[in-house]
Amino acid sequence: MAVTKAASLADDLVQRFEEQIETGEMPVGSRFPTEKDITETFGVSRTVVREAYSRLAARGLLVSRRGSGAYVPDGAQYRAFQVTAEEVGEIDDVLKLLEMRMGFEAEMADLAARRRTDADLAALRHALDAMEESSDVDASVAADAAFHAAIASATGNSYFLRFTQFLGVRLVPSRRLYLQGDDPVQHQRYAHTINRDHEAIVVAIEAGDPVAARRAARRHIEKSILRYRTLKESR
Structure with a gap:
């Protein structure tokens, strides 16, 4: 409309x-x-x-x-606090948002490793599969958001899920900054790269290892920051 x-x-x-x-x-x-x-x-x-x-x-x-x-x-x-799509339309703003997410994501993974259920693990694996099969921006964004929402849900704390959903839509512009064009090969390559990080987080959560889950989640965000800094320098 x-x-x-x-x-x-x-x-x-x-x-x-x-x-x-x-x-x-x-x-x-x-x-x-x-x-x-x-x-x-x-x-x-x-x-x-x-x-x-x-x-x-x-x-x-x-x-x-x-x-x-x-x-x-x-x-x-x-x-009144908001993070609008327009505010994360530039790489510098995306980097700031990623820095803010680092501690949040690490703590969320830690709690998920301690509290996850079989249903939570199934949801995480489903999100991994969806990301691996995605071939365009919209599909990869949806799969990525579902993955982080599944971790948030596994914490057993509804506020983590609500805040993750709030941030999720604000991260769509950052994905579009990185994935420009409609090349399916490029999208699949990117999705596979992200999924390697996601896999490490899931393995730690499945093992019930909060220390490893925290480390994997933090490393995931650190690598995202590095990708966007590299992208910024190349422009």
Whole structure:
């Protein structure tokens, strides 16, 4: 479905207010501008403003008080945190995200090795097979996301899974930075390289060895960082 102009304008307003809340420019208790003020300032319709405010409310960033207006609620500055696809569209941003993931992925693999079930191991093996068989960007992205989600699920901690799913879609642009074009051979070669790292993690988890699982997960991210640094230097 095509994005309408109104939807795009609402997105712009949402992003503007999210940034102001996250940076503290609009602290807790701040009153949002009225619909009339926004329509006059930004030249948008009241429909656009209402759509933007509806999205902000759904994200817990806006609360309406009857007869008083809309305000920034307690804790909104923490809920405002986002990592958008646009923010990881450049190699430097991808590297920063990978650095952040390193400790997270290592701890997740450690816990998975301690707590995994037979169903978890089956899901990990299924994701490995899907990655090996992938021949395009979309298929490899889906398989990679499924693999990390399976590790997260194996921790038995739902917050790991939720955060992994949040990061998963943000990693799609980084994959597209690395895999340009539609060459099936290139995609398969890349998938095989990634799967060697994944295999090492799975073997450690299957063995119930948290130390080896942590080491393999950390090494996987380190090698990803090296690949993107090399790509950056080659451009």
